[in-house]
Amino acid sequence: MAAKCGEIIAIMEALAPPELAAEWDNVGLMLGTPEADVRRVLICLDVTPPVVDEAAARGVNLIISHHPLFFRPVKSLRYDEPLGGMVRRLLQENLMVYSAHTNLDSADLGVSYHLAARLGLEDIRVLVPTYREKYYKLVTFVPADHEKVVREALTRAGAGWIGNYSDCTFRVAGTGTFLPLTGTQPYIGEEGKLAEVKEYRLETIIPTNRLPEVLKALLKAHPYEEVAYDIYPLANEGPAQGLGRIGVLPQVLGLEEFSLQVKETLGASRVNVVGARERRIKKVAVCGGAGSDVMKAAWDAGADVLVTGDLKYHEARQAESIGLAVIDAGHFATERLIVPALVTYLQEQLQEREVMVLASQQEQEPWYPL
Structure with a gap:
């Protein structure tokens, strides 16, 4: 038997309670009704036209995204503009959208936890407790x-x-x-x-x-x-639940060696590195997505390096000035690993229901290196 959308929302919010979300964020059911039946769920980072096409082609009822469909206040939905046109398509295909963003970042088994685990860190704990x-x-x-x-x-x-x-x-x-x-x-x-x-x-x-x-x-x-x-x-x-995670590597590695390991493990197209190549790395902080805000916390916690994404020029200079090595592996690569993790979680929770949980196959980095 199918599950109600509201039942799947409850399962998601047991993993990533809405109260963990930042005040400026927008999480929850973006489009749809909790009473609707759901037989197929598609997990993705972003709701984009290719993902919507994929969902329609695969008979999906509910899209669960990490980044919110509606992030900033929407004053109009014009069908001749990108967002309005995509919402129109979602409505035409009877597709619902639920988003878990900063609450999933901060959750006990959320984005940063899975990033730390994927990189092989041990003794993992929260870097910046918020709740x-x-x-x-x-x-x-x-x-x-x-x-x-x-x-x-x-x-x-x-x-x-x-x-x-x-x-x-x-x-x-x-x-x-x-x-x-x-x-x-x-x-x-x-x-x-x-x-x-x-x-x-x-x-x-x-x-x-x-x-x-x-x-x-x-x-x-x-x-x-x-x-x-x-x-x-x-x-x-x-x-404690909160932003980022910190842990230790099983053995000491050089920064260059660890950076290449991060690139390969995450399937990143490139990594940018701040710090001396020969620097020895043992204690590692991570923050999926854009994590420059946790740099000071990483340094205060004694981290040798921070693995994150979206580092700007002046933020790289700041890391240099305080002596913190940083590996910028990109927003996409440091968050995409939550997609298979959510698929596994929902499959386990819905194993007695006739609900198929799928990972999007149409997502990729919005840019590529030359």
């Missing part, structure tokens, strides 16, 4: 014969994660009392009679972005007509 998720404590009361069913429903919906441990819950046995009033249909007990029931107090931890799904799962799995539960906001904070 720490808040948590809630959920407490509910379950009859003994349904404790396992409810517990598993909660953890499948995203409750009970602490670091690298899943299914973290606590339960204690006790006695619940209730009096079913006129018109009720109690799972246990009789109308008009005070009931005493052996129950478990079941509690677990929930990240903010999973709270709606966990409550939905609780109400569906719980056998009672009226489900008793408490939600407590916690002072606990989750792991």
Whole structure:
């Protein structure tokens, strides 16, 4: 069976919560409706005319892009202009567009994480923390014969994660009392009679972005007509999420050798390098896309080199002045690796649905070297 567009959005936002996006950014459903059925999804960096043609030819319902379809405010959509003409084509082909941009950059398993992992870095951590998720404590009361069913429903919906441990819950046995009033249909007990029931107090931890799904799962799995539960906001904070990543190479390399390795690994058409060729490289900072804003953070963190894209002349001079080596592998090459990563993620999440997830085959660098 097909998935609703809204279901796929929820899966994407579990990976890249919208609250991670920069204030100036525009993320989310750009075109379409959450209620529409989706059977084919196309993943790309940019929504361009060739990508739209590809989506139409491959029977796609939903395009998921990294860069937003609408980035700056749009005052008009003229069909005789590039953006308006492309939007018209999207509407004619009944194609929806969802974009995850800076929220996907900053996500725990987002663009910069995959860039660091692709380059073989170890001990990877966030370079510039911008967000720490808040948590809630959920407490509910379950009859003994349904404790396992409810517990598993909660953890499948995203409750009970602490670091690298899943299914973290606590339960204690006790006695619940209730009096079913006129018109009720109690799972246990009789109308008009005070009931005493052996129950478990079941509690677990929930990240903010999973709270709606966990409550939905609780109400569906719980056998009672009226489900008793408490939600407590916690002072606990989750792991840092944010811009860039920093890690170490398994072994020390020269800057020139590492630069050539970056070029080959990312399939970049060229790399521009700031720094002495013989400089020894061990600690590496990365930031997918345009990452000049994290140069100082990379230097402060003790990085030997920053791997990013879109470095301008004066920014290269700034890196030179503070003694930070930089490898500019281009915006496209440092971000394109998120496309296959998203394909794998969505395929895993949608394996029980009749939804095909495809990587765009029509994207390439907007320029080429001579």
